[in-house]
Amino acid sequence: MADKKTIYMDNASTTRVREEVLDAMLPFFREDYGNPDSIHAMGRPGRDAVKVARAHIADLIGAKPEEIYFTSGGSEADNWAIKSAVFGPHAKGKHVIVSSIEHHAIINMCEYLEKVGIEVTYLPVDKYGIVSPETVEAAIRPDTAIISVMTANNEIGTIEPIREIGAVARKHNVLFHTDAVQAYGQIDIDVTRDNIDLLSTSAHKLGGPKGIGFLYIRNGVKLDPLIHGGEQERGIRGGTTNVPGAVGFGKAAELAKVDMKERADKEIALRDRLINRVLTEIPYSSLNGHPTQRLPGNANLRFAFIEGESLLMSMNMAGICVSTGSACASGSLDPSHVLLAIGLKHEEAHGSLRFTVSAETTIEDVDYTVDTLKSVVERLRSMSPLYEDFIKEQKKKQEA
Amino acid sequence: MYDGVYSDKVIDHFTNPRNVGEIENPDGVGTVGNAKCGDIMRIYLDIDPETKVIRDCKFKTFGCGAAVASSSMATEMVKGKTIYEALEVTNKAVMEALDGLPQVKIHCSLLAEEAIHAALWDYAEKNNIKIEGLRKPKKDVHDEE
Ligand SMILES: Cc1ncc(COP(=O)(O)O)c(C=O)c1O
Numbered sequence: 001m002a003d004k005k006t007i008y009m010d011n012a013s014t015t016r017v018r019e020e021v022l023d024a025m026l027p028f029f030r031e032d033y034g035n036p037d038s039i040h041a042m043g044r045p046g047r048d049a050v051k052v053a054r055a056h057i058a059d060l061i062g063a064k065p066e067e068i069y070f071t072s073g074g075s076e077a078d079n080w081a082i083k084s085a086v087f088g089p090h091a092k093g094k095h096v097i098v099s100s101i102e103h104h105a106i107i108n109m110c111e112y113l114e115k116v117g118i119e120v121t122y123l124p125v126d127k128y129g130i131v132s133p134e135t136v137e138a139a140i141r142p143d144t145a146i147i148s149v150m151t152a153n154n155e156i157g158t159i160e161p162i163r164e165i166g167a168v169a170r171k172h173n174v175l176f177h178t179d180a181v182q183a184y185g186q187i188d189i190d191v192t193r194d195n196i197d198l199l200s201t202s203a204h205k206l207g208g209p210k211g212i213g214f215l216y217i218r219n220g221v222k223l224d225p226l227i228h229g230g231e232q233e234r235g236i237r238g239g240t241t242n243v244p245g246a247v248g249f250g251k252a253a254e255l256a257k258v259d260m261k262e263r264a265d266k267e268i269a270l271r272d273r274l275i276n277r278v279l280t281e282i283p284y285s286s287l288n289g290h291p292t293q294r295l296p297g298n299a300n301l302r303f304a305f306i307e308g309e310s311l312l313m314s315m316n317m318a319g320i321c322v323s324t325g326s327a328c329a330s331g332s333l334d335p336s337h338v339l340l341a342i343g344l345k346h347e348e349a350h351g352s353l354r355f356t357v358s359a360e361t362t363i364e365d366v367d368y369t370v371d372t373l374k375s376v377v378e379r380l381r382s383m384s385p386l387y388e389d390f391i392k393e394q395k396k397k398q399e400a
Numbered sequence: 401m402y403d404g405v406y407s408d409k410v411i412d413h414f415t416n417p418r419n420v421g422e423i424e425n426p427d428g429v430g431t432v433g434n435a436k437c438g439d440i441m442r443i444y445l446d447i448d449p450e451t452k453v454i455r456d457c458k459f460k461t462f463g464c465g466a467a468v469a470s471s472s473m474a475t476e477m478v479k480g481k482t483i484y485e486a487l488e489v490t491n492k493a494v495m496e497a498l499d500g501l502p503q504v505k506i507h508c509s510l511l512a513e514e515a516i517h518a519a520l521w522d523y524a525e526k527n528n529i530k531i532e533g534l535r536k537p538k539k540d541v542h543d544e545e
Binding site for chain 2: 305306307309310313317335345346347350382383384385386387388
């Protein structure tokens with residue numbers, strides 16, 4: 001790998017830490033390593049820096065700094081929001097509504113909740129992966145504790161109508177949570193305008209470090225802790241503050257606010273070039289997700305008659321990093337629940353690949369990726385019994 | 401995802417698969433697996449009617465890297481063997497020849513064994529002979545789970 005150029009097309013999985021972010025973090029490992037809760041002098045720099053970071057982080061979604069609660073990442077924030085809505089002294093009910101295309105942090109948690117007596121409604125989506133506010137409203141019951149629909153999907157990039165869904169939740173006086181891990185810092189979110197009560201994020205998706213995220217909790221919403229411990233985070237999230245993480249996250253949010261529009265424009269141009277070239281130059285290929293209501297950097301494409309892991313491996317050998325919704329890459333027998341939820345057949349889902357560009361991606365990277373893909377797809381099809389059968393059928397039809 | 405997880409042999413057989421293709425009017429052909437699970441293997445056999453030696457063997461596979469490598473290795477292993485000896489090419493033998501497979505990919509080598517058996521079964525049926533130890537293949541593309 002080392003002797004070859006690596007083209008990283010997997011920014012939805014994680015991103016490179018931005019230079020300014022790393023620079024901002026380093027002093028808090030070396031010099032200012034004190035515990036921000038210490039009363040002595042060493043506590044001070046970290047405490048001040050986290051305060052600044054929290055303000056930048058809140059600012060990006062129109063929240064107040066005291067509504068931001070740091071967590072270990074997106075998964076913890078998701079678990080906290082939903083478990084605290086159904087368990088403990090501040091539980092709101094025994095019924096949860098989620099979309100069927102949520103991240104595993106939500107889906108696997110809900111499957112667990114069902115084992116301990118919580119009822120879960122998994123909302124269907126349309127062929128683009130969009131949840132309709134009407135289906136949300138129809139699913140609400142008197143004992144519904146929380147509605148959780150992601151801001152944007154991590155696999156197919158579809159952006160959900162969260163403002164309308166939030167309005168429905170508000171109308172029925174039900175908590176609304178949104179997993180914004182993929183959307184935060186990429187598209188415009190405003191917690192007030194979008195009727196959001198709870199929102200999850202993770203720093204490593206926007207050029208920040210791994211292992212830190214936050215849960216936004218709207219002022220007035222009472223949540224019990226998920227992690228019991230010290231008095232950190234206003235007494236509801238125990239654990240010594242991850243100062244370098246919070247500082248890095250703050251810097252990433254600050255930068256994201258400044259260049260969001262510019263980045264999005266650049267990524268959309270790259271993404272659309274990739275999508276358009278693939279759809280016109282590779283036969284029997286299709287786009288998964290919505291053509292325009294999608295995250296700037298996300299292109300999820302499927303290729304008939306071939307399987308995703310062998311595609312991924314072949315791309316990897318050419319130095320291109322992508323990801324797949326095929327079961328074979330995950331070790332289970334079922335392909336991605338997201339691809340099945342948008343109505344794909346198993347074999348279609350198996351042949352899907354996700355490309356996620358960043359603002360660092362170049363046009364040359366995109367073109368090399370498409371060129372490589374063309375030869376890889378052709379090679380794998382020449383080995384595919386499904387393609388062989390298809391071609392024979394075509395011939396038969398022509399002769400008939 | 402499997403960078404560094406597959407053996408060099410698996411990578412080699414995935415990158416340069418042996419015996420990919422079709423045989424026109426094959427003496428035996430077998431297809432196993434199904435698209436739903438993400439693996440389909442088809443094996444073609446060309447068999448000497450006198451000596452019962454497998455003169456040629458080709459495959460086509462829809463599936464992951466391990467599935468492609470297992471089919472490639474299996475075709476190499478049965479070539480030159482008689483139809484009776486070909487039964488020795490078990491999933492274990494294929495796996496060993498590939499220097500092992502990750503736990504979650506062991507079914508790929510099983511599929512390769514089944515594909516060979518299916519092709520041999522097809523040959524045996526067409527020629528009305530019995531191959532000792534060969535059972536009717538259980539998996540088929542048309543099996544819906
Ligand atoms: C939509 C979504 N939710 C949650 C997560 C989990 O975030 P983390 O890795 O920070 O726990 C991810 C990251 O993969 C994600 O894409």
